[in-house]
Amino acid sequence: MDICNKEKADIVIIGAGIIGLSIAYHILRVDPKRSITVLEKDKILGMGSTGKCTGGIRYQFSSPLLRRLSLLSRDFFLKFESTFDTPIWYSEKGNLMLAANEVLWNQLQITSSQAKVDGIPMKLLNQEELLNYYPYLHKDNFLGGTVCPWDAYADPYAVLAGLYASIRRHKVDVLLGWEATKIIIEEDKVKGVETPQGTIWSPIIVNAAGPHAAQLAAMADIILPVQPFRRQIYVCSNPKDLQKNAPTIIDLASGFYLHQEASGKTVLLGGTDQDTWPGFEEVVDKSVVEEFFLAAMEIIPSAMDIKWLRTYTGICEQTPDFHPVMGEAPGLKGLFLANGFSGNGFMHAPAVGRILSDLILKGGTKLIDVSLLTPDRFAKGTH
Ligand SMILES: Cc1cc2nc3c(=O)[nH]c(=O)nc-3n(C[C@H](O)[C@H](O)[C@H](O)COP(=O)(O)OP(=O)(O)OC[C@H]3O[C@@H](n4cnc5c(N)ncnc54)[C@H](O)[C@@H]3O)c2cc1C
Incomplete structure (x- = not known):
């Protein structure tokens, strides 16, 4: 079992799939000093959706927003092997x-x-x-x-492993076998995460739990249609x-x-x-x-x-409109959502990492209009 160095972190990311690790990596690129802890319920990396992924990368979308996410991800894949010194069989x-x-x-x-x-x-x-x-x-x-x-192919597990090695070099704790069981909230702010191994206190928590995203959001009384x-x-x-x-x-x-x-x-x-x-x-x-x-x-x-x-x-x-949910949870400060990629989470993970890094570190992003991706769009009927 992994040993956690701290009971506190600047940011806790829940889920060590391609989305969680891409977010950690992109935050560290902007601010290498941020302390980040990643919690992963499985004892082995890549047992979630990412490990089963076909590895397709596509630009041909009828949705302008999904095309934009592919474009924002392109450089990451093109430069991956030279940046990370890891083969990913990109073709x-x-x-x-x-x-x-x-x-x-x-x-x-x-x-x-x-x-x-x-x-x-x-x-x-x-x-x-x-x-x-x-x-x-x-x-x-x-x-x-x-x-x-x-349109391309890359090996999802190789990309995941490259990101893992990179964030570990930056001293990120990736705690395998640690399941988030409760999100601690005080008034309208998140305060930390409970796990069977102990509590980690943090003002920022990221839901990167893949297909389990709705269950995790429910711990904070957020309805997530994923x-x-x-x-x-x-x-x-x-x-x-x-x-x-x-x-x-x-x-x-x-x-x-x-x-x-x-x-x-x-x-x-x-x-x-x-x-x-x-x-x-x-x-x-x-x-x-x-x-x-x-x-x-x-x-x-x-x-x-x-x-x-x-x-x-x-x-x-999957979400009802096949578009992701990204951004801070409505009415709850410090809980960030990166969910519902509806079959495109691997190819869009680099863009998601960049966008979430902007939202968490700068409070906003110029990369896309995230107001289109809030979880309450379904209730409001704006999807
Ligand atoms: C068969 C198949 C083919 C696909 N093909 C493609 C493709 O060609 N191209 C493409 O772009 N996408 C594809 N996808 C979709 C893509 O795999 C997903 O969108 C992407 O992997 C989602 O990444 P993630 O990190 O959000 O989820 P995951 O990889 O599932 O990671 C989430 C992690 O969170 C952990 N977790 C959940 N709850 C908790 C908790 N409470 N505490 C701690 N940890 C928790 C899980 O164990 C998991 O490891 C495919 C998916 C499938 C199933």
């Missing part, structure tokens, strides 16, 4: 977004013109171009698509005509994606289990396996011959 192999109907095709056209204004090199491909560039696609199923050469949803991933052999370094393919109509792993020998099928109920159960549901394989064949007919090698599940933290 810009692009994402191919496919439109199976007129509505989605129109949406892609709008998104690509907006993305260009933001400086994102998103390219529109009509049906003929699509089949020319990607002859393995089903020839009848898509009206068009888009690619973005900046729900855990199970996601299943099928690891399969590569379809025979899918070349090495193929882009990650996303069918916008079904939400299904096919991601080729770095070896070029295996692919991950994911994303079609949209209708699961909220919950933390990570069991594999074999009753939906057919859906995944049918979805794969609708995109790449040669997927008919792929071999199913194994399946795993992970939990995603």
